[in-house]
Amino acid sequence: MKTYDYSSLAVPGVRQLRPYTPGKPIAELEREYGVRESIKLASNENPLGASPMALAAIRDELDDLWLYPDANGFELKRALARLHDVDPACITLGNGSNDVLVFLAQAFLQPGLEAVFSQYCFAVYPIACQMVGAEMRVAPALPADSPMPLGHDLRAMYQRVGPDTRMVFIANPNNPTGTWLEAARVKDFIGSLPPHTLCVVDEAYTEYADGDRLGNAAGWLREFPNLVVTRTFSKAYGLAGLRVGYALSNPGVADLLNRVRPAFNVNSLALTAARAALDDQAFIDHSREVNAAGMRQLQDGLEGLGLKVLPSAANFVLVDFGRPVAAIDEALLRAGIIVRPVANYGLEQHLRITIGRPEQNSRLLKSLADILGRT
Ligand SMILES: *Cc1c(COP(=O)(O)O)cnc(C)c1O
Numbered sequence: 001m002k003t004y005d006y007s008s009l010a011v012p013g014v015r016q017l018r019p020y021t022p023g024k025p026i027a028e029l030e031r032e033y034g035v036r037e038s039i040k041l042a043s044n045e046n047p048l049g050a051s052p053m054a055l056a057a058i059r060d061e062l063d064d065l066w067l068y069p070d071a072n073g074f075e076l077k078r079a080l081a082r083l084h085d086v087d088p089a090c091i092t093l094g095n096g097s098n099d100v101l102v103f104l105a106q107a108f109l110q111p112g113l114e115a116v117f118s119q120y121c122f123a124v125y126p127i128a129c130q131m132v133g134a135e136m137r138v139a140p141a142l143p144a145d146s147p148m149p150l151g152h153d154l155r156a157m158y159q160r161v162g163p164d165t166r167m168v169f170i171a172n173p174n175n176p177t178g179t180w181l182e183a184a185r186v187k188d189f190i191g192s193l194p195p196h197t198l199c200v201v202d203e204a205y206t207e208y209a210d211g212d213r214l215g216n217a218a219g220w221l222r223e224f225p226n227l228v229v230t231r232t233f234s235k236a237y238g239l240a241g242l243r244v245g246y247a248l249s250n251p252g253v254a255d256l257l258n259r260v261r262p263a264f265n266v267n268s269l270a271l272t273a274a275r276a277a278l279d280d281q282a283f284i285d286h287s288r289e290v291n292a293a294g295m296r297q298l299q300d301g302l303e304g305l306g307l308k309v310l311p312s313a314a315n316f317v318l319v320d321f322g323r324p325v326a327a328i329d330e331a332l333l334r335a336g337i338i339v340r341p342v343a344n345y346g347l348e349q350h351l352r353i354t355i356g357r358p359e360q361n362s363r364l365l366k367s368l369a370d371i372l373g374r375t
């Protein structure tokens with residue numbers, strides 16, 4: 001039987017695509033390494049788990065699982081509209097915010113059109129752009145010795161915006177660097193863009209960040225018609241496994257995003273849990289406090305080991321080991337600790353570490369001290 005070279009059949013963008021590299025799941029580590037009681041500090045999940053109110057809401061929803069979910073997400077959108085003081089018509093729900101990033105590329109990009117983003121930006125932006133064959137204009141990041149090492153250089157990004165640029169991506173704070181931009185600088189940047197260029201501000205970690213410095217882009221929608229803000233329930237809300245995120249934009253943009261959105265992209269448990277999680281402000285406040293204390297614990301401990309920790313406004317830190325980290329990462333896995341290598345970003349001397357609970361942070365620091373003492 002003749003076999004086809006299917007890769008020659010794929011559209012060019014897909015042929016060159018390399019899939020997103022996720023953090024290693026705990027079960028996979030335990031299967032492969034025969035270790036137990038391992039911890040995962042690799043995917044910026046909330047180490048406290050999910051909001052108890054969200055979990056209770058899911059249990060009540062189980063009897064209705066035979067029904068299709070509400071394709072319009074009416075209740076969740078109504079709650080989000082109230083939270084952000086916008087019309088529900090400004091909201092696009094996604095199966096995680098990854099989903100809405102893909103809708104943006106599908107709705108606004110194609111070969112011959114361009115997207116601008118920064119070196120070391122979140123890996124999903126180039127994947128979404130490549131998939132639809134758009135031109136990617138990558139701005140060099142700020143240098144390693146700047147106050148915001150490896151962060152977005154807005155000036156360099158602006159220089160890459162042209163007549164065919166339909167979209168600019170900013171993550172504030174950014175993953176995997178943790179670096180951030182002051183609110184006033186982001187607003188100046190959005191205001192300077194031509195009207196045909198959408199500015200996507202990805203606020204996946206905003207619940208952890210200092211709102212006075214980074215601002216709240218969701219509150220700027222009336223000022224900037226070309227602004228799109230993305231948010232997620234995967235990080236501070238602790239619902240990564242359910243997959244819910246959303247975009248806020250002007251209603252015209254939301255209408256277009258909703259045309260490419262599959263009707264039932266957010267399942268009924270996710271809709272219910274997200275809706276309930278919004279009411280649990282105490283859980284978010286507690287998560288913020290645990291994160292701030294863990295950030296100090298990890299920064300102090302890692303610097304005590306002679307490592308360089310990049311400034312972070314999120315729930316993780318990027319650590320510069322000053323040498324290739326593959327062996328260190330491997331030794332951590334053997335010790336039952338999963339962190340995130342970032343070689344796929346071109347960062348072979350760094351590891352990204354999610355801030356855990358105090359005892360998890362201590363265990364990581366102790367293991368690292370052992371490993372660095374040996375190697
Ligand atoms: C984690 C993350 C997301 C989204 O994750 P979802 O689980 O798809 O909502 C988006 N942007 C950044 C920068 C992230 O780190």
